[in-house]
Amino acid sequence: DAKTTQPPSMDCAEGRAANLPCNHSTISGNEYVYWYRQIHSQGPQYIIHGLKNNETNEMASLIITEDRKSSTLILPHATLRDTAVYYCIVRMYNNNDMRFGAGTRLTVKP
Amino acid sequence: SQTIHQWPATLVQPVGSPLSLECTVEGTSNPNLYWYRQAAGRGLQLLFYSVGIGQISSEVPQNLSASRPQDRQFILSSKKLLLSDSGFYLCAWSVLRQSGNGNTIYFGEGSWLTVV
Numbered sequence: 001d002a003k004t005t006q007p008p009s010m011d012c013a014e015g016r017a018a019n020l021p022c023n024h025s026t027i028s029g030n031e032y033v034y035w036y037r038q039i040h041s042q043g044p045q046y047i048i049h050g051l052k053n054n055e056t057n058e059m060a061s062l063i064i065t066e067d068r069k070s071s072t073l074i075l076p077h078a079t080l081r082d083t084a085v086y087y088c089i090v091r092m093y094n095n096n097d098m099r100f101g102a103g104t105r106l107t108v109k110p
Numbered sequence: 111s112q113t114i115h116q117w118p119a120t121l122v123q124p125v126g127s128p129l130s131l132e133c134t135v136e137g138t139s140n141p142n143l144y145w146y147r148q149a150a151g152r153g154l155q156l157l158f159y160s161v162g163i164g165q166i167s168s169e170v171p172q173n174l175s176a177s178r179p180q181d182r183q184f185i186l187s188s189k190k191l192l193l194s195d196s197g198f199y200l201c202a203w204s205v206l207r208q209s210g211n212g213n214t215i216y217f218g219e220g221s222w223l224t225v226v
Contacts, residue, residue, distance in 0.1 A: 034214070043200050043217035044154070093213045094206060096142055096161070097169070100154040
């Protein structure tokens with residue numbers, strides 16, 4: 001699976017959009033981009049995933065660049081409850097492994 | 111809808127004692143099942159995964175073992191715990207569909223194990 005690079009930490013003001021970047025320059029054509037988050041002392045929560053096209057669901061939007069070498073997770077209106085560690089993962093759909101890196105610690109401030 | 115249950119939520123065990131963590135999934139059939147561990151301040155580490163009853167793949171050599179006695183039941187065990195076994199243990203599931211779904215993995219709430 002391709003490796004990912006994320007900033008270790010970010011801050012965001014409550015009510016503003018949180019944009020979390022992820023670099024995955026070695027991604028292959030059949031690898032998906034997944035985003036999870038982990039609130040302290042809880043299991044990781046699935047947020048969204050995509051292959052080539054931008055994706056949106058009730059939690060967030062995923063923007064993937066045309067060359068697929070990077071992506072951005074967007075939380076449109078961050079709340080204090082969005083404070084968590086966010087993980088960007090790249091893997092093939094039939095790979096039974098899901099390797100988490102260090103992620104980005106997002107702190108939403110009032 | 112699918113749900114995953116994992117228990118116990120927390121436990122404190124002495125060194126050398128046995129361990130049994132249990133996980134069940136509801137609302138789906140023939141899922142892939144996983145056990146992960148997260149040591150304090152570190153990322154997740156895949157320990158075991160299973161694609162069917164009695165089929166277990168181990169990712170890391172250790173004194174832990176896993177079993178899948180039923181389709182939606184996954185058990186993590188140890189005969190003798192070590193101090194280094196302390197951590198946050200997570201059960202997870204997925205269903206391998208056509209590529210468009212991406213085989214999303216969903217996690218349980220986790221079990222905190224402290225070996226003393």
